[in-house]
Amino acid sequence: MSEPIQRAIDRAVRRSFPMATAAVASLAGLVTVPVADYSQIAPAFTLIAIYCWSVWRPDLLPLAGVFLIGLFEDLLRGLPLGLTALMLLTAAGFVQSQRAFVFGRPITVFWLVFGLLTIVWMAVEWMAMSILLGQILSPEAAAFRYVATFGLLPVGAAVLFLVQRSGMQNV
Amino acid sequence: MFRKRRQKPRGRGRPIRQGSLLGDLRVWMRRFAVAIMVLLAGALIAVDRFETPAIREFRAGVSDFFAPLVATVSAPFHAAADWFDAFESNATVRERNAELEREIERLRLSLHDLAAVDEENRRLRALVNAGARIKGRHLTAAVFADTGGPYVRSLLVGAGAADGLRRGMAVINADGFIGRIVEVGRHTSRVLLVTDLNSRIPVRLAASGLTALLAGTNGRRMQLNYVPPNVSISVGALIVTSGHGAVLPPGLPVGRVDSVGRDAILVRPLVNWNRLTFVRIVDYRTPGLVQDSPDDPRQQEAGRRTDTP
Numbered sequence: 141m142s143e144p145i146q147r148a149i150d151r152a153v154r155r156s157f158p159m160a161t162a163a164v165a166s167l168a169g170l171v172t173v174p175v176a177d178y179s180q181i182a183p184a185f186t187l188i189a190i191y192c193w194s195v196w197r198p199d200l201l202p203l204a205g206v207f208l209i210g211l212f213e214d215l216l217r218g219l220p221l222g223l224t225a226l227m228l229l230t231a232a233g234f235v236q237s238q239r240a241f242v243f244g245r246p247i248t249v250f251w252l253v254f255g256l257l258t259i260v261w262m263a264v265e266w267m268a269m270s271i272l273l274g275q276i277l278s279p280e281a282a283a284f285r286y287v288a289t290f291g292l293l294p295v296g297a298a299v300l301f302l303v304q305r306s307g308m309q310n311v
Numbered sequence: 312m313f314r315k316r317r318q319k320p321r322g323r324g325r326p327i328r329q330g331s332l333l334g335d336l337r338v339w340m341r342r343f344a345v346a347i348m349v350l351l352a353g354a355l356i357a358v359d360r361f362e363t364p365a366i367r368e369f370r371a372g373v374s375d376f377f378a379p380l381v382a383t384v385s386a387p388f389h390a391a392a393d394w395f396d397a398f399e400s401n402a403t404v405r406e407r408n409a410e411l412e413r414e415i416e417r418l419r420l421s422l423h424d425l426a427a428v429d430e431e432n433r434r435l436r437a438l439v440n441a442g443a444r445i446k447g448r449h450l451t452a453a454v455f456a457d458t459g460g461p462y463v464r465s466l467l468v469g470a471g472a473a474d475g476l477r478r479g480m481a482v483i484n485a486d487g488f489i490g491r492i493v494e495v496g497r498h499t500s501r502v503l504l505v506t507d508l509n510s511r512i513p514v515r516l517a518a519s520g521l522t523a524l525l526a527g528t529n530g531r532r533m534q535l536n537y538v539p540p541n542v543s544i545s546v547g548a549l550i551v552t553s554g555h556g557a558v559l560p561p562g563l564p565v566g567r568v569d570s571v572g573r574d575a576i577l578v579r580p581l582v583n584w585n586r587l588t589f590v591r592i593v594d595y596r597t598p599g600l601v602q603d604s605p606d607d608p609r610q611q612e613a614g615r616r617t618d619t620p
Contacts, residue, residue: 167377170456170467171385176585177531179457179464207348211355215373216381217458218465218494218501221366222355229348269462272360273508277529281461 154311157303158193158200165189166213181284188296190228191254194235195242206232220272255290262286371496374467378499381456448594454587464507468590471498479558481593487564487581489590513555514565522553532569535576544571550578560595
């Protein structure tokens with residue numbers, strides 16, 4: 141294989157990291173962790189990945205890809221088809237349009253904006269599921285899930301930052 | 312901390328020259344694509360409400376394809392849990408051993424009683440011409456993924472239509488009733504847990520025989536509905552499946568009454584959800600009463616291969 145082709149493949153693989161890590165984050169949410177009530181409070185890993193890449197590399201996170209990841213998650217989790225897709229699409233679109241406010245700012249700003257986004261996310265998800273299931277659901281699990289997701293952002297962002305620094309230089 | 316080295320913000324896609332016709336067109340195309348995706352998502356949410364067989368099959372196909380990957384990702388977590396379990400102190404192990412020996416002794420004694428009761432039951436059933444009790448076929452499957460969340464309680468298990476599974480089959484483990492199969496793929500199936508908001512199970516109180524409907528609440532406890540008024544129900548009473556509708560086998564232990572209030576009777580499931588690695592699926596059918604779902608030919612084909620003793 142000639143060098144330019146190898147280089148092109150290498151570049152394409154590196155450019156696919158944001159989408160690939162978002163897909164892996166989506167799978168990570170399905171992992172069976174032997175901890176009491178884990179599935180009810182499992183952090184929204186996909187939201188963390190989508191938020192980070194929307195701020196850092198929106199050019200490598202096409203909204204169509206975000207939509208497909210949302211559909212994939214709905215299919216696997218048994219959630220109403222299209223719900224996560226719509227919510228991820230809205231979240232990514234919003235963050236990408238407002239990224240100038242977050243990009244290059246201190247981690248506290250990055251984290252706080254994510255906190256606000258997650259509050260809206262959890263509230264919308266809770267309302268949508270209450271409407272779709274036809275009754276007002278207990279917001280308790282959503283609140284715990286919010287805390288878990290918000291608390292995990294620095295860890296998730298650190299992992300994705302390492303991915304970016306080690307594998308996505310100059311792509 | 313997470314500040315990028317290159318401080319110049321990157322936009323989406325190639326740079327668009329403001330004011331140019333091509334640039335405007337691309338902006339409109341992008342907005343149009345987003346609008347299409349939003350509309351598509353809305354349409355999918357609406358269509359999904361009808362639970363069409365095509366969507367069910369598509370979901371099952373996706374689960375089939377990705378289940379091994381999820382199981383591989385889950386493996387280190389289970390290994391870690393086993394590793395922590397191995398660190399139990401000597402005293403704890405000795406205590407558990409003594410407890411298990413007591414349990415074995417108690418079960419041995421019960422076994423003698425059970426044989427007598429079984430014999431008596433057989434004679435009484437013959438007396439009233441009730442026929443033999445249908446026991447059903449059992450199949451063990453691994454839990455691949457906990458696909459639930461705050462709003463859906465479900466599991467993905469590693470057995471499907473190829474193993475003879477059909478929608479509606481009961482899923483149990485050593486503790487008791489777990490849920491029902493609601494989606495069947497070729498090699499995986501989705502189990503709707505008994506605690507899910509959409510779960511409705513016909514049950515009876517083991518002691519009194521009083522029938523009721525057990526509804527999931529998405530919480531840790533379930534609610535006992537359609538209980539006649541002025542009936543005394545005590546906390547701790549065992550709830551078992553009633554077998555009404557001939558879909559679930561009768562007598563599967565489901566839970567124990569946890570609280571009896573004026574508005575609601577709450578039941579705590581017997582199953583320990585935290586360490587659910589294997590489940591058993593009960594193939595129970597009363598011939599002539601339950602028909603196979605007509606929407607999936609693969610299930611019908613597999614159903615024909617399944618023999619119910």
